[in-house]
Amino acid sequence: MAEPTRNERPSIGSWIDSRTGYKGLLHEALFENVPGGARWRYVWGSTLSFFFVVQLITGVFLWMSYSPSSQTAWESVYYIQHQMLGGWFLRGLHHFVAQSMTVLLVLHLMQVIIDGAYKAPREMNYWFGVLLLILTLALSLTGYLLPWDQNGYWSTAVTTNIVGMSPAVGQSLQTVLVGGVTYGHLTLTRFFALHAGVIPGVIILLIVGHVYLFRKHGLTPKQPLKGPDQGFWPEQVLRDAVACLAVLAVVLFFVVREQGAPLGAPADPAEQFSAARPEWYFLFLFQFLKYFPGNTEIIGAIVLPTLGLVLLMAMPFIGRWKLGHRFNVGFMGAMLVGAVLLTWQSLNEDRRDPEHQVAKAVSKRDAARAVDLANAGVPITGALTLMRNDPYTQGPRIFSRNCASCHRYDGHDGMGNALPKDSISASDLKGYGSREWLQGFLNADTILTTRYWGGTIHTEGDMTGWLGDHIPETPEEIATRRNVVLALSSQSALPRQAAMDKKDSAQIAMGIAFMTNTKNGCAECHKFQGVGTDSPELDGWASREWMVAFVNDPSHPRFYGRDNDRMPSYGTEKSLTQREIEMVVDWIRQEWYTPKTAVARK
Amino acid sequence: MSDSDHAPARRNFVAKAASIVVGGLISVVAPVAGLFTLFDPLRRKTDTRGLVRVASLASLETNGQPRKFPVLDTLVDAWNKTENVPVGSVYLQRTGDATVRVLNSVCPHLGCSVGYNASTQGYFCPCHRSSFTLDGAIADPKSPSPRGMDELEAVVRDGDVWVRFQNFRKGSPDKIVV
Numbered sequence: 001m002a003e004p005t006r007n008e009r010p011s012i013g014s015w016i017d018s019r020t021g022y023k024g025l026l027h028e029a030l031f032e033n034v035p036g037g038a039r040w041r042y043v044w045g046s047t048l049s050f051f052f053v054v055q056l057i058t059g060v061f062l063w064m065s066y067s068p069s070s071q072t073a074w075e076s077v078y079y080i081q082h083q084m085l086g087g088w089f090l091r092g093l094h095h096f097v098a099q100s101m102t103v104l105l106v107l108h109l110m111q112v113i114i115d116g117a118y119k120a121p122r123e124m125n126y127w128f129g130v131l132l133l134i135l136t137l138a139l140s141l142t143g144y145l146l147p148w149d150q151n152g153y154w155s156t157a158v159t160t161n162i163v164g165m166s167p168a169v170g171q172s173l174q175t176v177l178v179g180g181v182t183y184g185h186l187t188l189t190r191f192f193a194l195h196a197g198v199i200p201g202v203i204i205l206l207i208v209g210h211v212y213l214f215r216k217h218g219l220t221p222k223q224p225l226k227g228p229d230q231g232f233w234p235e236q237v238l239r240d241a242v243a244c245l246a247v248l249a250v251v252l253f254f255v256v257r258e259q260g261a262p263l264g265a266p267a268d269p270a271e272q273f274s275a276a277r278p279e280w281y282f283l284f285l286f287q288f289l290k291y292f293p294g295n296t297e298i299i300g301a302i303v304l305p306t307l308g309l310v311l312l313m314a315m316p317f318i319g320r321w322k323l324g325h326r327f328n329v330g331f332m333g334a335m336l337v338g339a340v341l342l343t344w345q346s347l348n349e350d351r352r353d354p355e356h357q358v359a360k361a362v363s364k365r366d367a368a369r370a371v372d373l374a375n376a377g378v379p380i381t382g383a384l385t386l387m388r389n390d391p392y393t394q395g396p397r398i399f400s401r402n403c404a405s406c407h408r409y410d411g412h413d414g415m416g417n418a419l420p421k422d423s424i425s426a427s428d429l430k431g432y433g434s435r436e437w438l439q440g441f442l443n444a445d446t447i448l449t450t451r452y453w454g455g456t457i458h459t460e461g462d463m464t465g466w467l468g469d470h471i472p473e474t475p476e477e478i479a480t481r482r483n484v485v486l487a488l489s490s491q492s493a494l495p496r497q498a499a500m501d502k503k504d505s506a507q508i509a510m511g512i513a514f515m516t517n518t519k520n521g522c523a524e525c526h527k528f529q530g531v532g533t534d535s536p537e538l539d540g541w542a543s544r545e546w547m548v549a550f551v552n553d554p555s556h557p558r559f560y561g562r563d564n565d566r567m568p569s570y571g572t573e574k575s576l577t578q579r580e581i582e583m584v585v586d587w588i589r590q591e592w593y594t595p596k597t598a599v600a601r602k
Numbered sequence: 603m604s605d606s607d608h609a610p611a612r613r614n615f616v617a618k619a620a621s622i623v624v625g626g627l628i629s630v631v632a633p634v635a636g637l638f639t640l641f642d643p644l645r646r647k648t649d650t651r652g653l654v655r656v657a658s659l660a661s662l663e664t665n666g667q668p669r670k671f672p673v674l675d676t677l678v679d680a681w682n683k684t685e686n687v688p689v690g691s692v693y694l695q696r697t698g699d700a701t702v703r704v705l706n707s708v709c710p711h712l713g714c715s716v717g718y719n720a721s722t723q724g725y726f727c728p729c730h731r732s733s734f735t736l737d738g739a740i741a742d743p744k745s746p747s748p749r750g751m752d753e754l755e756a757v758v759r760d761g762d763v764w765v766r767f768q769n770f771r772k773g774s775p776d777k778i779v780v
Contacts, residue, residue, distance in 0.1 A: 054632040061636030072681075079681040085645060086638030093635050234617040241624040248628055377683025 030233035036225025038235035046240035068188040071382035073148035074266040088260030095261030117220035123316035125213035142195035153267035154276035265366035274359035284342035395587020425455035433492030433542030487511025492542035653764040668695035711747035
């Protein structure tokens with residue numbers, strides 16, 4: 001009987017082992033037999049497990065800074081992305097690993113089907129895998145909403161409305177999922193709980209089951225075997241690790257290239273968002289829906305996808321028939337080719353759609369603007385308040401809805417959409433009040449173009465007539481006209497012209513002198529600096545106050561009076577609020593908040 | 603025979619070492635990315651406030667009774683910035699015709715809110731029973747607070763009391779700005 005050697009103290013490892021049995025577990029984990037030796041084709045499951053762990057880690061760290069409510073979700077994500085040290089990297093990692101997981105899942109599934117690994121006795125494991133695939137997609141869907149930006153908001157509106165279309169329980173299911181009939185705080189808290197709690201929890205259970213069953217039945221060796229059996233450790237582990245490194249490198253490439261994950265403008269239920277698209281791997285479903293108009297929509301949205309899933313689940317049974325395996329491989333191939341074609345079609349349609357391109361440009365502009373505004377501090381009512389009160393953001397929208405039926409802004413409707421030529425009936429307001437704009441206006445030829453009065457009744461008016469009778473010819477006359485342009489433009493007090501106005505004060509003074517001349521200057525008609533009688537009055541012409549008052553009521557005697565062409569009195573008729581009028585005026589005058597650090601931004 | 607035994611052993615060693623190196627490499631990326639944001643608050647400096655008007659001198663009792671006032675200033679809370687909201691509160695006490703004593707109302711012990719007790723003419727923290735005299739000094743030697751209440755810089759200008767509001771590290775015998 002050998003006594004334990006004197007004073008032999010058990011090592012820490014064996015102490016823990018005697019209490020936990022971890023060595024056996026580790027041995028079990030690492031010394032799985034790999035029939036035919038380690039191969040690269042067996043790595044996909046490991047890359048998926050690795051990425052899932054990366055998602056757990058990055059997800060928990062994001063959780064530490066994320067705040068799910070409709071006034072703080074976008075704001076906290078903005079804070080992570082733009083204020084926290086390395087926050088963009090953390091978000092980017094979480095975002096692009098999620099994307100890669102979808103790709104890897106499809107690859108994994110393809111391999112399982114092609115190798116027939118779904119067949120007996122591995123059916124249960126196959127179903128676990130399909131469930132894992134579905135749950136991972138559910139993670140994508142729920143995660144897409146959490147930043148509470150325009151794209152996530154509107155895409156989620158669509159997916160939850162599809163849920164609402166399901167027969168019988170659809171409506172109730174949607175209300176429960178959304179936390180009410182409208183989207184808000186409860187939608188975020190519920191989606192967040194699903195995304196960070198429920199779904200990952202179920203996934204962990206399923207992965208445990210999936211790996212347990214995988215170990216129980218062993219991997220499905222690819223015939224013919226390459227060589228003698230090997231242990232999982234280290235040959236296969238090394239291949240798995242290298243594969244993980246490779247997919248991670250791809251992810252990191254995208255994280256750095258995209259500087260993190262995209263973040264659109266804060267969600268606005270009242271703001272049309274034509275650029276809404278699901279994540280790229282759902283585009284095929286999005287496109288598929290287009291083939292089911294009207295009442296048939298439920299077929300494309302629910303019936304056929306469910307059937308496809310049922311067929312996927314039934315593969316182990318189908319595989320038992322003589323041609324079953326070939327059918328399964330063929331079905332999978334057809335699904336993949338179909339998905340690729342539909343995705344391509346969707347992208348192609350968007351690329352060729354000028355309206356979608358404009359919508360995308362606007363969404364980019366809004367997203368950048370939201371960040372600029374938020375950098376100065378967000379009010380507790382949320383970043384949306386900043387956007388709704390911002391001339392740079394709202395000006396073009398108010399203009400396109402209210403002004404663009406007659407006016408143009410640089411030839412378009414303010415948002416960048418082209419408009420039919422024949423609809424132009426009033427001047428183009430890009431640069432209104434500036435020297436450049438006036439130079440063209442106070443010119444007998446160009447005033448008759450559609451950029452100015454070409455489409456108005458003023459083509460027959462006194463001003464057009466006067467310009468035609470007073471075409472400057474001598475150098476002196478030309479200089480005087482230029483002075484008038486400078487003088488009248490200085491009335492607008494455009495901030496961006498302030499320096500020039502100061503520099504040209506002598507010319508402006510000469511211009512003013514001409515304007516106040518009641519014999520043959522502007523004051524012959526226009527009221528200006530106490531002389532002249534007629535309107536529009538030129539004191540403070542095109543200044544902020546003048547423009548706001550003008551838009552309020554262009555038919556006021558101070559402006560066009562009874563000579564007003566067709567312009568509605570937006571203020572007195574209450575078709576626009578005072579703030580809306582101010583915002584569109586500020587936008588035309590290009591007066592909006594500009595961040596001091598604008599130059600420093602990349 | 604021994605040769606063919608060694609070759610796989612060597613190869614095995616290289617594979618093991620490579621697995622550990624590559625495995626280690628891929629394992630650190632996510633945690634490190636997260637740790638940066640976790641430690642982000644450490645690099646943020648507390649904003650130093652200027653003088654803030656807290657009250658008019660006339661609103662203070664001439665008999666030296668202190669009175670509590672909120673300090674309204676800009677509150678920056680992560681992404682939120684809110685103007686003119688309470689950022690803390692102070693006790694103002696008149697000490698002369700145009701002089702005041704300003705005490706931060708937070709206990710220097712562990713940060714509870716200190717109350718004023720008119721009957722004992724002193725301050726008392728209900729959490730751990732620290733007591734302070736009217737000038738903020740520790741009243742009862744058994745008080746757990748390591749220092750007296752924090753006095754703040756104040757000026758009286760045109761009949762108004764302006765205070766430079768600051769918070770200090772708790773639980774330390776020294777008054778260190780946080």
